[in-house]
Amino acid sequence: MIYQTYTPRNYMQIAQLSKVSKEDLHNIDVVSRVLPFKTNNYVVSELIDWDNYQNDPMYILNFPQKGMLKPEHFTRIEKLILNEEDPSVIKSASEEIRKELNPHPAGQAHNIPVYMGEMMQGVQHKYNETLLFFPSQGQTCHAYCTFCFRWPQFVTTDSIKFAMKEIENIIGYIREHEEITDILITGGDPMVMKASVLDTYVSALLEADLPHLQNIRIGSKTLSFWPYRYLTDPDAEEILGVFRKITDAGKSLCFMAHFNHPRELETEAVIKAIKKIRETGAQIRTQSPLLKHINAKSGIWATMWKKQVQLGMIPYYMFIARDTGAQEYFGVSLDRAWDIFRRAYSSVSGVARTVRGPSMSSSPGKIRIAGVTDVNGEKVxxxxxxxxxxxxWVGRPFFARFNKNAYWLDDLEPAFGADSFFYEDELAELLLN
Incomplete structure (x- = not known):
């Protein structure tokens, strides 16, 4: 299959859209002026059930829905379109709305390290052992998830993007920080890069003599949205060769695959691509947020984890939808999230219980909802x-007052009448510094 992309400029060329109502097409037009929209021929032809598109999880995962914008935001853009306002006016309004959507959740701007007196834009170092690298050539994807918490990477406002072209400073920074054992190459999706570009970064890391750097991770949605990257793309074999170079050098390669629904695991192409990647010596770990309208049922998760294990992958994380972008559309309450996780977790065998969650990637860190219980008569x-x-802070249990309407850490209050959670004073100091 030859890759064909569809964006706001050409999506009406998709033949299957003849089955979509005029109202839904209008909604796509409005919402895609604010949130990024991109799909491709594989998703359109092999993943979406067009006869039931309004309830189809893969359609909702790729095509903008009216509820993804707040009513006042939707109405504002809709009126500008209907009034045939100048595109610059619509663009300006869209940018104003984006600024209200928390473009950098979890305090990401606080994660940018300093090297040789300069901020390393395109790098994040939040946790001691792991450095995140956003190569500038990887700040797009083969298709965009409508829930994406890194949606600012795909809009044109450069001031809210994370990207970096140079690898030399990264190597220097890693050399100075021997606590770093992992580098996560992420995006966007780094697998949109040509094999030669990825090889440049990987070879530099391998040749830099960084014995404490043990694990190279690659975060990617390609197995779901374009498995042909490893099968028929012109440089498919070269990409797999870069993977082998990492494992042949004695480093661990962890391919962090994003799967949001079991359907993404069913095609012949994805099954073949998974096998190709595993043959390089890479380990594939899987993760996904919990998403209303897409996978907010325990049976979906249990099926997904079982299938992933069957295909040789390791279930890794269930995340809570982040407090950004279309969270109000996709969000699931923390209480319900824990119940879904518990039911799914209890219905799979031990080999699938490698998964952790439900986890919030919040400003202080990754916080797991370990349960709901009663302590001294208080539900927590x-x-x-x-x-x-x-x-x-890691591994230390703490308690929050039960709140059935809580969707994120910011919605929680300390239990037992405490004024703050145990970490809050120290967190304030860390962010200040």
């Missing part, structure tokens, strides 16, 4: 840090 959430800005 039991919370635990999986990762923290301070490693001393």
């Amino acid at each position: 959430f039991v919370l635990e840090f999986i990762q923290g800005r301070n490693n001393d």
